[in-house]
Amino acid sequence: MSDPILELRDVKTHFSVHQGILLRKQTGTVKAVDGVSLTVQRGEVLGLVGESGCGKSTLARTIMQLLPTTGGSVLLESKNLTEGSASSIHAIRRDLQMVFQDPYASLNPRMTVFATLSEPLLVHRVCPPAEVSARVSELMELVGLAPSLMQKYPHEFSGGQRQRIAIARALALKPKVIIADEPVSALDVSVQAQILNLLAKLVRQMGLSLVFIAHDLSVVKHISDRVAVMYLGKIVELGTAVDVIDRPQHPYTRALVSAIPLPNPDAERARQRIMLPGDPPSPINPPAGCPFHPRCAYAQERCKAALPPLAAFQDREVACIRAGEI
Amino acid sequence: MKTAGMGKAGKLPPPAPLRKLPRTAGFPLHNACSPARFAALFGLMPLLKVTDLRTYFHTRTGVYRAVDGVGFHLERGETLGIVGESGSGKSVTVHSLMGLIPRPPGRIESGSAVFDGVDLLACPPAALRSIRGKRISMIFQDPMTSLNPYLRVSDQLIEPLLIHEKISKAAALDRALAMLEAVGIHDAARRIHSYPHEFSGGMRQRVMIAMALITRPELLIADEPTTALDVTVQAQILELIKKMQGELGMAVIFITHDLGVVSGLCDRVLVMYAGRIVESADTRTLFYHPKHPYTRALQRSIPSTQPKGAELFTIPGLPPDVSKPIAGCAFTPRCVYATEFCKTRDPGLLPVASGHDQACLRVQAGEL
Known part of the structure; x- marks a missing residue:
């Protein structure tokens, strides 16, 4: 049953903060990702949620090896990516691809759709040049675009169509894992539904694994098998999508879930909302103990003392020492 | 038709003033005695009535009918949601009311927007200036770009007061401070002298709201104010808008593409598609019995x-x-x-x- 394809072991990505012009001194460290362990199964959709600045995009970039890891390891089919040379990373990119948030910025405006989609095929020499055109048509059909649009430029497409092109580009090398960093956040509701359907279809058809990053919990619940909730560079809750979003345990997840506006006036007006005071604290000097305690309604003295580990609780994992009490 | 009469009333040339009016009183008084103004004063007509608004953009590639025959009304203290996808004309509609359409290429082809007896689309620019930022305020989508990065928050907050009211700088600062506290900025006395980049996104949106409300407007137009924010911060900002509406009794036009946001906040909802209104109903009817x-x-x-x-x-x-x-x-x-x-x-x-x-x-x- 368990067939992990991507495994993160205590991954850390830190950035150093420098000050001064002549004598630049390191004055601090931003712990953007600080000890994340996760596994993604073959054919699974893992949702990753959290507020801006919680480190979800940094984690995505770290998995992709677009950022160097400070500690820990990223394993793709048991191969450690953090130790690989540049050429081995290049080979690994065939199996690991990314879709970015903003389809207006992630496509080169001076490249036609054909150029964009054929580039990975040529760089990785996956098919003879004579077959490239046929493969590009196939990719376009796969994501629901007419192959006749091949010679057009990105500006001639709508946002939803551009995101389809970006997905086709990620699929060009038949990867095993796709990391999608907020792929529907920039899109309208009706277009968002089209892209979500497309991603769900591709996962089913091609047996892909998908790491789906978003801040919209209803979208994440819809598409994901399991959900990980991040706060200040750490995972605070991890479990199946239905468990985590319908019955959240960690106080932060509870607040996050209660903040989703419901498209139902009676339910929306009747429910009790947990208001989180303030903004997330700065990751340069995170609070001691549980990073969430300054905003937590259930915090006690002992929450300030030690960092709670991500521990099994009922059918999920929660990083809260009061998980059973509240 | 009552509305046609009102539209004309707004366009009448101002009668000669009997005595010199104080500068702050502004132009809206020019038709203080008109029937429309009289009706407005006694609450006989809506705060805002928009009729057959058409805003077209004339570009080299053609005429874009961004808003094509939109009409709606808004009562005092009411919250109206305008929902639609990008390009449906919801922002252009409110920008037209506020005189914020770049001309050229934009042009308001027809229509009237009578706010408390004054047609915003036909009144002289000075009259519009005395309403905009004073009686009608607006907050925008992106709190990162709608504050001036070169000016301290204090200077930006008191600007509407100095323009619209006869008030000393010290008194204006006092009111700005009270407003910042009201919108939930801790340690306001110290933070009021900060620059925008020293605030987070949610805090900047709070500053924007404080700036919009400092003149105690009768109408607040919020153009996707929470789209750029996290859900937790969005919940805080929506709660704040509701609270301030309760305190000031203002009407709110809330533009969004998120039906969830509308369901908790608005009394009535307009759904726009391709520059036209396709449905308008009270929130419960729209959600439970959409047609x-x-x-x-x-x-x-x-x-x-x-x-x-x-x-x-x-x-x-x-x-x-x-x-x-x-x-x-x-x-x-x-x-x-x-x-x-x-x-x-x-x-x-x-x-x-x-x-x-x-x-x-x-x-x-x-x-x-």
């Missing part, structure tokens, strides 16, 4: 209304190109219920029940 096929489709495409993992309902095709004239109903090419008739005949926004208008021929004919 127009577009409203229904929009509602069904939200993931949380669907069982988990099921294929989401999608609207086929793309919104129409507003640079080409649309003869019949603009939604026809994407509508599963469309008939030949829909392609040629403009349905018009007609009532289906009291306070519930919609623009679908087949609903009007009782077929859906």
Whole structure:
């Protein structure tokens, strides 16, 4: 049953903060990702949620090896990516691809759709040049675009169509894992539904694994098998999508879930909302103990003392020492 | 028609003033004695009544009918939601009211927007200036770019007061400080002298709200104020807008593409599509008994209304190109219920029940 394809072991990505012009001194460290362990199964959709600045995009970039890891390891089919040379990373990119948030910025405006989609095929020499055109048509059909649009430029497409092109580009090398960093956040509701359907279809058809990053919990619940909730560079809750979003345990997840506006006036007006005071604290000097305690309604003295580990609780994992009490 | 009369009243040349008016009183007094103003004073007409607004953009590639015949009204203290996808004309509608349409290429082709007896579209620029920022305020989507990065928050906050009221700088600063505290900024006395970059996104949006409300407006226009924010911060900002509305008794026009935001906040909702209003109803009716096929489709495409993992309902095709004239109903090419008739005949926004208008021929004919 368990067939992990991507495994993160205590991954850390830190950035150093420098000050001064002549004598630049390191004055601090931003712990953007600080000890994340996760596994993604073959054919699974893992949702990753959290507020801006919680480190979800940094984690995505770290998995992709677009950022160097400070500690820990990223394993793709048991191969450690953090130790690989540049050429081995290049080979690994065939199996690991990314879709970015903003389809207006992630496509080169001076490249036609054909150029964009054929580039990975040529760089990785996956098919003879004579077959490239046929493969590009196939990719376009796969994501629901007419192959006749091949010679057009990105500006001639709508946002939803551009995101389809970006997905086709990620699929060009038949990867095993796709990391999608907020792929529907920039899109309208009706277009968002089209892209979500497309991603769900591709996962089913091609047996892909998908790491789906978003801040919209209803979208994440819809598409994901399991959900990980991040706060200040750490995972605070991890479990199946239905468990985590319908019955959240960690106080932060509870607040996050209660903040989703419901498209139902009676339910929306009747429910009790947990208001989180303030903004997330700065990751340069995170609070001691549980990073969430300054905003937590259930915090006690002992929450300030030690960092709670991500521990099994009922059918999920929660990083809260009061998980059973509240 | 009452509305036509009001539109004309706004356009009348100002009568000669009997005595020199204080500068702060401004131009709206020029028609203080007009029937429209009289009616407005006694609450006989809505705070804002927009009739047949058409805003077109004349560009080299054609005429874009961004807003094409929009009409609605807003009562005092009411919250009106305007929902639609990008390009549906919701922002252009309110920008037209505020005189913020770049001209050229934009042009307001027709219509009137009578705010408390004054037609915002026809009044002289000075009269509009005395209303805008004083009696009607606006907050924008992106709190990162709508504050001036070169000016301290204090200077930006007191600017509307110094312009619109006869007030000393010290007194203005006192009011700015009180306002910052009211919008929930801790340690306001120290932070008021900070620059915008020293605030987080949610805090900047709070500063924007403080700036908009400092003149105690009668109408607040919020153009997607929470789209750029996290859900937790969005919840804080929505709560703040509700609280301030309770305290100041102002009316709010809330523009969003998120039906969830509308459901908790608004009394009434307008749904826009391709520059026209397709449905208008009170919030509960719109959510529980939507009539127009577009409203229904929009509602069904939200993931949380669907069982988990099921294929989401999608609207086929793309919104129409507003640079080409649309003869019949603009939604026809994407509508599963469309008939030949829909392609040629403009349905018009007609009532289906009291306070519930919609623009679908087949609903009007009782077929859906």
